[in-house]
Amino acid sequence: MIIFIGLFGFVINNLIFNASGANILGLMGVSSPSHHIWNSVLMHRLADLGHNVTVLSVDLPRPNEKLPPNLHYIHLENGYSVTGVTSYIGMGVFEFIPIYYGRKLAAMEVILQSKGMQQLLNYPDSFKFDVILYDYIIGPYLLGFVHKFNYPPLIGMSAFHNPPITMDLMSNHYFPAYIPYHSTTYSPVMDFWQRLENTLIFMADTAYRRMVFVPRVDDLVRPYFSSNMSYLGDISKHTAIALVNSHPAINFVEPLPPNVIEVGGMQMLEPKPLPKDLEEFLNKSKDGAIFISFGTNMKSQDFTVEQVDVIVNAMAELPQYNFMWKFDVKYLKRSLPENVLAKTNFPQTDVLAHPKLKAFVTHCGGLSSQEAMWRGVPMVGVPLFFDQHRNLRQSMDAGIAVKLDFLTMTTEDLVQAIKKVIEDPQMRQKIKEKSNQFQNRPMKPLETAVWWVEYILQNPNPYHLKSHAERLNIFQANSLDCILFILAVGVSIISFVVIVVVFVWRKISNILRPAKVKTN
Known part of the structure; x- marks a missing residue:
């Protein structure tokens, strides 16, 4: 009788558990243990709260780590096949950009052949995920699953501060005048030449990422998904919010739209007793x-x-x-x-x-x-x-x-x-x-991240948080076209005035110039 009551309670608890918890998919394809540390804190907390969490990841939890039964990892076992990160030591910034993206493409090509990738591809297209979270620091190469699973709400995550790629997703601005590029040693107070170099670095990174890297990623990934899949760069723009690992106390202060949420220090939990x-x-x-x-x-x-x-x-x-x-x-x-x-x-x-x-x-x-x-x-x-x-x-x-x-x-x-x-x-x-x-903040960063995930579960299309800059190109969003127009009009007016003044001056000079008297 006691055994029957226990089994009955277990079944009821699971029914309640599965009814109340959302199905969450995490796409964590960055080959970096530190990214796994940061991302997994949120994944595990969501599972602790009763959500059913599936994580496609290049990293696995430690063997002795206790996991809730509703947390399931699918391993991208080839995640660390491409190495050589130490060769970046002492490398120049402009040299770094194409080499960095090239190595990421090489890593993606290997990861896409993982058994774990095939395992998730074998899920039926009708399988319902209520929200997808993904680490976007190396681009949209796993976002074919957004298309496969019928475009559930999409949440971006970045353990790498607030990287420049955020603006590709959220249409926020980047400010190279006072936000140094991540691999420089500049402070926010830069002289003209430093600001010029910093701006050129941002431009080079953005141009290479958008015009070379993302198209190559799309070509690489497309064979794994249906032929009618949208361009991956466009799918990434479905990102509803971005959770970024930054905070004004430790990072450069920058204006952010309301759908870019700072949760810097999310990995900080109460200290445990040491061995x-x-x-x-x-x-x-x-x-x-x-x-x-x-x-x-x-x-x-x-x-x-x-x-x-x-x-x-x-x-x-x-x-x-x-x-x-x-x-x-x-x-x-x-x-x-x-x-x-x-x-x-x-x-x-x-x-x-x-x-x-x-x-x-x-x-x-x-x-x-x-x-x-x-x-x-x-x-x-x-x-x-x-x-x-x-x-x-x-x-x-x-x-x-x-x-x-x-x-x-x-x-x-x-x-x-x-x-x-x-x-x-x-x-x-x-x-x-x-x-x-x-x-010192209103909520702990992990609690803030959880709140926003559950907010998106309840409000899957938070269009009111999106910046209208997404409709504009980089020249329009930064009013560069208006500035150029104003400068052109100003130069035209000044040129016209100068021409008129010179013309009038010559006329007056000719009138006032005494006539020459002819002599025999």
Whole structure:
């Protein structure tokens, strides 16, 4: 009888569960663990709230991660077949643009052949998804599923701040006069030549993306879907809202339309207790601990022997601190000092929340910078590529970080930089202020993101949030045609006045000029 009641309760709960939850599809085709970290926080939270969530993803949850039963992953198993991201180190911005998009196309070609891709393609076209969320940083290559499943509401997500590609979807403006391109080192206060270069970079990126990259993506993807599918660039414009990983406290302030929602720091959850070995290692440190991580894209095997020696020697010269270093020890050719714990993975946000942690040596990736600011930990920034240089510039302008060059730093440079961020009282005060600015908001970023997803479920066509700029081309949207017309009219008027003045002056001069008297 008890067993029957239990089974009956289980069935009723599932019926209620499935009746109240929406069917949500996540298209997460970006080959980046940090993007997976950010995106999965929202996917998992939506599942916790009772929605049925299917995620097509190049990444899977960790093996020991507890998942709700209504969360289902379909693996794009070829997601990391195309590598070489470390070659971007030291690359010029204009050189970077075509190489970056070219590698993304190569990755897409492999990912599209994944078994996971075929698995979702095998779903019946009539299968009903109530909303689709997708990571749009590398373009619309998975948006054929929007067409396949009859155009449910579409929500864009970007762990990469508010990237320029957002304006392709939302028709928002970009402002190169005071928003530096993500791989430059400029601040918002630029001189004329910096603004000119920044504008040219934005123009080059936008032109290449729209005129070369997206058409090639469309050609690549079209064979996998029906022949009457719309152009992928047009499908991307169905995006109702974009959830972007930015916030005024940590990013450059820019005007945004109401359908571009800032949820910067969405990955920040309440810190969990650390594993016993980490807790003991942190607590036994004499003057505190330091965490060193160069992110998920920089692999241990990518470091040279000389670069490893610089880091290890610096840690040895600071025995009063315990160091946690994200590094695979099988690539070490020397022993480590006793004050160093090296592992391939650390629970980074929880480590940064520990009261014994004094500094963070970081590559200044977007998530790492946010997590350090949220937890109130000053940084030694060693940027490598992409947005990391700009992230560090923002932190330095805020007085919460110092900079080292990855290719030229010495052991002494690293030792002095660590001492600087730990011992400078002004830096400690400024990082506390920055943490408060970042956290102090009406709703937590994850709650904000969930609210907007559920809003779109209830209001699938929020046309009132869309900017009318989507009807205009770039010249019209920025009034460049009007400015050119005004300048042309002004030049014409000035030219006419000058011509009239010159004509009148000549006439008057001829009249007033004394007549020549002829002499024999």
